Amino acid sequence: MxxxxxxxxxxxxxxxxxxxxxxxxxxxxxxxxxxxxxxxxxxxxxxxxxxxxxxxxxxxxxxxxxxxRDPDTIELDLREPIQLSSLPEDNEEFPGMRDYDSDHVDLVLPDGERFKAEVDGVLVWSDDGYVSRVTFDRRAREEGEAATLGAAWEAELGRAGTVEVQPDYSTFGRVRGEVLTAP
CATH class of the missing domain: 1.10.287 (Helix Hairpins)
Structure with a gap:
């Protein structure tokens, strides 16, 4: 402000x-x-x-x-089909996607495990009106945090998601995660 x-x-x-x-x-x-x-x-x-x-x-x-407002926490249960229209509006006009400036993500992964993380933003993608994947990212706030955070997210997501560490992004790097919904 x-x-x-x-x-x-x-x-x-x-x-x-x-x-x-x-x-x-x-x-x-x-x-x-x-x-x-x-x-x-x-x-x-x-x-x-x-x-x-x-x-x-x-x-x-x-x-x-x-x-x-954008919700502070995006909470989704990815084990069941979710209609994109059931999610809160994000004041953006992108067909098939919602872009949230949320601070946290709380997902029930397709395998039933839970993943919670502090993030800088969340993208919710859809195919045919149903959520197909969720991507989220976080900028590292200190030196070496990107690698540590990336490893932690990989361990928590397991095979349900993918993690990409971008060490050259901005000052300290960025970590991106992606989870596909259950088929």
């Missing part, structure tokens, strides 16, 4: 906090008016209306973020 995004978050947060403070002040004033024996309803309703603004804003933001 850039400096502009951080400033925007601070400004929006300050505005929302101002609405909450104003709403609380109006509700406290309504309580004081009620204690004096006068009609507190106009102040109370105004306070509740002002309080509804930040509540609705935050609720809308949460719902919107759930709709448009």
């Amino acid at each position: 850039g400096a502009g995004g951080a400033v925007l978050i601070i400004v929006v947060g300050a505005v929302l906090l101002a609405f909450v403070v104003l709403a609380v002040a109006l509700l406290v004033a309504a309580g004081a008016v009620r204690m004096s024996g006068k009609n507190p309803r106009p102040l109370a309703w105004t306070g509740l209306g002002v309080l509804a603004i930040p509540v609705l804003f935050v609720a809308t933001l949460v719902v919107w973020s759930q709709i448009v």
Whole structure:
């Protein structure tokens, strides 16, 4: 996130906090008016209306973020046929493929074993509308990690998948894995 995004978050947060403070002040004033024996309803309703603004804003933001985000973890059981249309949308228009900026992959491999890994992205490919393979990759974060990670993924995937280590990719290398679905 850039400096502009951080400033925007601070400004929006300050505005929302101002609405909450104003709403609380109006509700406290309504309580004081009620204690004096006068009609507190106009102040109370105004306070509740002002309080509804930040509540609705935050609720809308949460719902919107759930709709448009890539899932943090791609979870697939590759033992059974999976329709590509049943997977979350990825906001990309690639026929026969979904591209996720996910942080983790959690797969039940065709042989029933489980494979979990921290990744930088996941591609889910399809043939005739059904998932045919899943590819994922991760950039190495330190010297020698690509070879170590590649060996670990090979051991965990076994014969269910393939692993490719690209030591010259970027600074420290990259590891790519691929798993085919059950026939």
